[in-house]
Amino acid sequence: MYLEIKNIHKFFGTGENRTEVLKGINCNIEKGSICVLLGPSGSGKSTLLNIIGGIETAEEGSISINGDTIENMNEKQLSLYRRKHLGYVFQSYNLIPNLTVRENIEVGAYLSDNPLNVDDLMKTLGLYEHRNKIPNQLSGGQQQRTSIGRAIVKNPDLLLCDEPTGALDYKTSKEILKLIEDVNKKYGNTVVLVTHNDAIKNMADRVIKLRDGQIRHDIVNTEKTPAQELDW
Numbered sequence: 001m002y003l004e005i006k007n008i009h010k011f012f013g014t015g016e017n018r019t020e021v022l023k024g025i026n027c028n029i030e031k032g033s034i035c036v037l038l039g040p041s042g043s044g045k046s047t048l049l050n051i052i053g054g055i056e057t058a059e060e061g062s063i064s065i066n067g068d069t070i071e072n073m074n075e076k077q078l079s080l081y082r083r084k085h086l087g088y089v090f091q092s093y094n095l096i097p098n099l100t101v102r103e104n105i106e107v108g109a110y111l112s113d114n115p116l117n118v119d120d121l122m123k124t125l126g127l128y129e130h131r132n133k134i135p136n137q138l139s140g141g142q143q144q145r146t147s148i149g150r151a152i153v154k155n156p157d158l159l160l161c162d163e164p165t166g167a168l169d170y171k172t173s174k175e176i177l178k179l180i181e182d183v184n185k186k187y188g189n190t191v192v193l194v195t196h197n198d199a200i201k202n203m204a205d206r207v208i209k210l211r212d213g214q215i216r217h218d219i220v221n222t223e224k225t226p227a228q229e230l231d232w
């Protein structure tokens, strides 16, 4: 079992405003699988992703990756864990504005012990011809591809994607999903992808639906649809 999520409870706020946003989340995610986390706005998807990524901490419960428990790590170990094992793709691209496509992706490569080849990756991402442009010379889809490149180039064991297509049009969204699917196939990274979009569940091996801080459905999908054929 690769990613073990055990009894996660998370609260926000204090006093009367204290709210439990995750109410005991339990699940195990297999190595190399694509897991889609679905649920309405406010159901706790991003919070759970941030806890898996070591960006936020839970009041109760534990997250283990290949047997290493995040809660037992000190600040330095946690930072090393995030740097070496995690790739994070956000809805906002968070690119460094004065660096080129190549340089933005190289930032990710510097953080890894076994980075992928930057040229090969830019070709896979359809960015090679744009490699010397800076972010404001790129379309939204090209910027999102660059941010995926920066996350993937580390060759992370675990790729966490928070609404990676949220800001993109239909066609570009499907291209980005296909890309995530391609890298999962090619490099075997485990992917956890948060989305509002119900159709995206069809490309996943595993679909977890959250509502109101709890898992309502946890389904193994045996008949995956390739990202290219998704329809919504």
Ligand SMILES: Nc1ncnc2c1ncn2[C@@H]1O[C@H](COP(=O)(O)OP(=O)(O)OP(=O)(O)O)[C@@H](O)[C@H]1O
Binding pocket: 012, 013, 021, 039, 040, 041, 042, 043, 044, 045, 046, 047, 048, 196
């Ligand atoms: N830093 C914070 N402080 C206080 N409350 C927070 C904080 N972050 C999230 N919340 C609350 O926790 C709940 C879950 O938020 P979360 O962002 O995890 O939901 P989500 O399912 O990802 O929603 P969306 O799909 O809209 O992004 C929401 O009610 C939100 O208002």
